[in-house]
Amino acid sequence: MNNPITNIITKWIEDNSRVIDFGCGDGSLLTELRDNKHILGYGIEIDPDGINECLKNNISVVEKDIDDGIDEFVNCNFDVAVMASSIQCLKEPNIALKKILNLSNKCIVTIPNLGYWRCRLALLLGRMPVTPSLPSSWYGTENIHLCTIKDFEDLCKEEDFIIEENMHLNKKRQVSSLAKLMPNLLSCEGVYLLARK
Amino acid sequence: MKTETTNYHFNSGITLESGESLSAFDLVVETYGELNADKSNAILVCHAFSGSHNAAGESDTDGKLGWWDEIVGPNKAIDTNKFFVVSPNNLGSCFGSTGPTSICPKTNEIYGKDFPDISVLDWVNSQEMLLNKLGISSWACVLGGSLGGMQALQWAITYPDKIKRAGVIAAAAKASSQNIALNEVSRESIRKDINFYEGDYLKKGAFPKSGLKAARMLAHITYLSEDNMNKRFGRRMQDADSKVDESVDYQVENYLQYKGQKFSETFDANTYILMTKAMDGFDPAKDFNNKLEEALKNVKAKLLIIGFKTDWLFPPERGKEIQLAAMQSEISSSYLELDGKQGHDSFLFKSKRYEDNIKAFLSS
Incomplete structure (x- = not known):
């Protein structure tokens, strides 16, 4: 478990949970959770290479564009939904979050923070920011709905999502007490455990 | 490839x-490859309604490549x-397993229309008997x-305990x-053929060839995508010297006439009705x-x-429904939506992704 985000998510998920991972990539998080937490997991993915890796790793995967709808999973009774590094790529992230919390008791979201000081500095210097959590150049990015930690926490308030846990990561994607002090300025990325009110 | 027909x-x-x-029945079965020592590498492949036990390699009878x-094959x-790989011809079919063209042991006559209705479950039950006969668990x-x-x-x-993957x-x-409706038009064209004799054509020395041909022509259209047909045939005219029938104008007509004709020479009309009924009833x-x-x-x-x-006969949504139901029941299940150019028939043709995905699934 070298990936600190995987580490955090694994801590937050209880044994034997039913987990749906939106944008599961090659299924590595679900594999980790299956092997260590004995979860029942399903991944949603659109990238053919990721899907094939999931099949190899014996991870259930559904080929689907998340933007095409989340409602269909509403009767599947998931305990936790995971949306790691994909919320900012969605057409309507606020509606997606609402729908996810409709089909799952809890939702773990990661947010690349555009308020991070390096992003602010880059913009101040007249450049689009490129950081560990926002690694792509402006023309190559899939991110269409970026926000700051403050923006995201405001959304949670507006939509009545309860923030049960949060962690703030530094540039090295490690949990940082410094970042926790002033997350909007000092954290590169936020990880949130949300619940419905 | 080691191939055996039994x-x-x-x-x-x-x-x-x-x-x-x-009271008794036969299944003709083709197998490819070899069963390993702990008998854990057996795969059953099931044919669609007009298929046979010849899934891979050249057929013994007509030299045609398997469906x-x-x-299926080395690498x-x-x-x-x-x-x-075990590939049986289904009960009720007309390629060697017991079906409407077989002799009924009670009457010593061809079953014909008296062959009982067969369902998908019946096929599975007969395949389970085959599994036991092969000594595989x-x-x-x-x-x-x-x-x-x-x-x-x-x-x-x-048979949840007798299958690891599906x-x-x-x-x-x-x-x-819509599926049932299309099948019914096919059946109607067979039934109304003057040579059908209410299914007793073989006893009369007759065969409802034109009805079976028309049935296949209609069905064949449903196996292809509109785009694929446009690309293959467009509105191109058939050369006068290669027309299978004088009435033909367009290449697509010639193609369907040819395919229908070929089919009606090798398939059985009662089997056609029986197989489509099995599909409708599933x-x-x-x-x-x-x-x-x-x-x-x-x-x-695992599913x-x-x-x-491009499949409009069983479009991707039908598959999605199965996966979603499996998810609701907490069954390991994956759903893939592949491009495939050939409409419903896409499942017959290899592509890099299709091959990779099946290999990955079988290796997990």
Whole structure:
């Protein structure tokens, strides 16, 4: 478990949970959770290479564009939904979050923070920011709905999502007490455990 | 590739879903590759309604390549260097297994129209008898496309302990109203052929060839995508010297005439009716309050459901429904939507992704 985000998510998920991972990539998080937490997991993915890796790793995967709808999973009774590094790529992230919390008791979201000081500095210097959590150049990015930690926490308030846990990561994607002090300025990325009110 | 063709005789008979029974029956089976020492590498491939036991390699009788030759073979998606692939001809078919063209042991006459109705469950039950006869305790995988995919799904439901994986490809959990309607037009064209004699044509020395041909021509259209047909034939005219029939103008007409003609020379009309009826009747949820998720509750196999974007006979949504029901029942299940250019027939043709995905699923 070298990936600190995987580490955090694994801590937050209880044994034997039913987990749906939106944008599961090659299924590595679900594999980790299956092997260590004995979860029942399903991944949603659109990238053919990721899907094939999931099949190899014996991870259930559904080929689907998340933007095409989340409602269909509403009767599947998931305990936790995971949306790691994909919320900012969605057409309507606020509606997606609402729908996810409709089909799952809890939702773990990661947010690349555009308020991070390096992003602010880059913009101040007249450049689009490129950081560990926002690694792509402006023309190559899939991110269409970026926000700051403050923006995201405001959304949670507006939509009545309860923030049960949060962690703030530094540039090295490690949990940082410094970042926790002033997350909007000092954290590169936020990880949130949300619940419905 | 080591290939064997065997005729298995089952003298214990079988009771069918309809309540009728066959006192004895034969299944002709082709196998590819070799069974390993612990008998854990056996894969059952199930054919669609007009298929036969000849899934891979050249047929002994007409030299034609098997219906899944692009998928089954050495180093192919279903690798016969690794797996022992079992491909039976279904009960009720006309390629060697007991069916309407066989002799009924009671009457010593051809069954013809008196051959009992067969269901997907009956096929699966007969294949389970085959599994026992082969001395194998469970299939590493059962897979098939179209009506073959329906058998794979029924296998996972009916024999949860005897199947590790199921590949349900270009299939549905039940036929739609449109599917039944199209099948009925095909059946009607057979029934109204003057040589059909209410199914007793063989006893009269006749054969409803034109009805069967028209049935196949209609069905064949449903296997192709509009785009694929446009690309292959467009509105191009058929050369005068290569027309199969004087009435033909366009290449697409010539193609359908040719395909229909060929089919009517090798297939049996009663079998056509019986197979399409089996497809229409397939609905494993019917015994579970019409809830597929309940039908899937006891499944232990991992499911791989594949739909093809250009398939309008069993469109991807039908496959998605199966995966969603499996998810609701907490069954390991994946759903893939592949491009496939050939419409419903896409399941027959290899592509890099299709091959990679099947290999990955079988290796997990």
